Amino acid sequence: MGDGSYRGGALNVAARLCALAHGDEVLVSEGTTRLAGRLAGLRYVDRGLMRLKGIDESVRAFRVAWEDEKDDSRSVFMFFSNSSRLAPKLIAIAVLAAAVTAGLVVWLTGRGTDESNASPSGAPAGATEQTTSGPSGGATTETGTTTEEEVPARLDAVVPSTLWAECQVQTVPDPNALETAVCLPAQNTGKFAPDRWQVSLYPDGKTVNAAYDAARADAGVRTNSGTCSRLSWTGETAWEHGPGQPGGRLFCYFSGENAIIVWTHRRFDQPTHRDILAMAMEGGSDHARLFRWWNPRHHLIGKAQ
């Protein structure tokens, strides 16, 4: 396994899957899905065994999809669904697939919290579709009980370390907040960073929503109005982790030359999340780059990594 052919193969599989992926699609090897385990809000859709050029053994590939995303005709079940004569066989296959899926999910979820212990050479997956749901990194038992530990109520637990390095916890937090940090990214590094951003941790959804509404009212931005994007910069709306998966709300506006974005990242009973309110400011009115900075960081700030 340590020879050059395997080394080439390791990269080859990713490259071949990339070549096979449609635009806007993510294909992962089976080994990668085992290593990653369950991921909140995502599911793995089986694309079947694939013969890849330059790879001796067939590789089972999965498309990564949002949990609520409608599947397409690539599903094996769709392949059988037009033949009533195959109904008994389909039921048998479905039962078998469900059994295998159950076993696989238990197997996967038991490993999901510790990638370093995962082996790339486990039992093959027979499931047509592995659906992942619930909190990221969660270990769900056969009875469906979530055993994941709750992330502590501290900002450093829910801000990625690379971002947290920019932050300083304030002696006095914002009103009703448990903790507030002000973050001053290094400037002139060749990469865009806002002039300043800050984040506050709140005890629950009610208080964080109240703080958000107060900030929105101060800024004079109406709820469900306008647009925050690269091209437009005044508005308020909800944001989602994925289709049908609420993440929080955001509003954006100009204050003089400052482009400002304010957002919540809500816990919504997820043990890996906390209720936070954050703000980022760009002094040069460059809202396009501020928006790009914000996206995808808003998914990360407020969630244990």
Added chain:
Amino acid sequence: MRYSPQVPEEGSAIQTFLIADIRGYTRFTEEYGDEAAARLAAKFKDIIQEIVDTRTGRVVEIRGDEALTVFDSARQAIRAALDMQRVFVEETDADLDLPLRVGVGIDRARRSTWATAPTGAER
């Protein structure tokens, strides 16, 4: 594409590769010219770099319309891929002149089996 990555040695025993590729880049270049293609590639590079940094991965190499990145965490690699696709779609919606339709492939390997990889995929 032929990779000869000089990948850092530090990190965990198992690493996850993420390879991304702009679909239709050659045709885009033929139709809209080198300047537009360069802007598309620059936009692609910025997004990849930004997201990989945020997801604590490393960009090993970006060559025009293709990117090779590596992560210590398979979870972060998959999350990064979804982040990328979300941003690519948003950026394409915002500027239809620079369409970013990107395919992504992900695989993992033990470090000892690839850290000195002399060659990679040929397409």
